[in-house]
Amino acid sequence: MLLQNSVVKIGPFGSTSEAEGNRDITVPPLRLESITIRYGKVLDAIAFTYKDSNGLEHTTGQWGGNGGNSTTITLGPYEFVTGVHGLYGFYGYGSDGICNFTIVTNLRTYGPFGESNSIKEPKSFDIPVMNNGSIVGFFAHRNNAYLTAIGVYVKPF
Known part of the structure; x- marks a missing residue:
């Protein structure tokens, strides 16, 4: 865990061994606005939009x-991500994959994304946020085809 401008970085969960595969944001997030997930057997890709402490909107590539399929989750004005959980492990193409990825908000649950039987010897991760905090962003590791690891930024309140 790292503390960065009042945001806690948790993870990553999965493999970070791919060369030049790190993906991260440079401006600390304050509020998550939307998440786009591509998925089939595993989490193929993620993109998201967030606001910073000045109210400026940032969108990752x-x-x-x-x-896979694409799903966009647009959070309502009073909806906050309160947890994420899923599985990671060997996918069969040389690296870890992420599946059964689920996003939990204070209003509903989205997912799971990816098929749980696609991972060999799966390991689980579960990041619940307590005391009115929320998940406000992501960081990841990827190869050319899919995500191999994922982590989150948490804004404590």
Whole structure:
């Protein structure tokens, strides 16, 4: 865990061994606005939009590959991400993959994204946020086709 401008960085979960695969943001997030996920058997890609402490909106590019289906989650004005959980492990193409990825908000649950039987010897991760904090962003590691690791930024309140 790292503390960066009142934001806690948790993770990553999965493999970070791919050369030049790190994906991260440079401006600390304050509020998550939307998340776009590409998925098939595993999490192929993620992109998201967030606001910073000055109210400016930032959108990441797509991190990962172009495979699978695409789903965009647009958070309502009073909706906050209160947890994420899923599985990671060997996918069969030389690196870890992420599946069964689920996003929990104070209003509903989105997912799971990716098929749990696609990972060999899966390991679980579960990041619940307590005391009115929220997940406000992501960082990831990817190869050319899919995400191999994922982590979150948490804004404590």
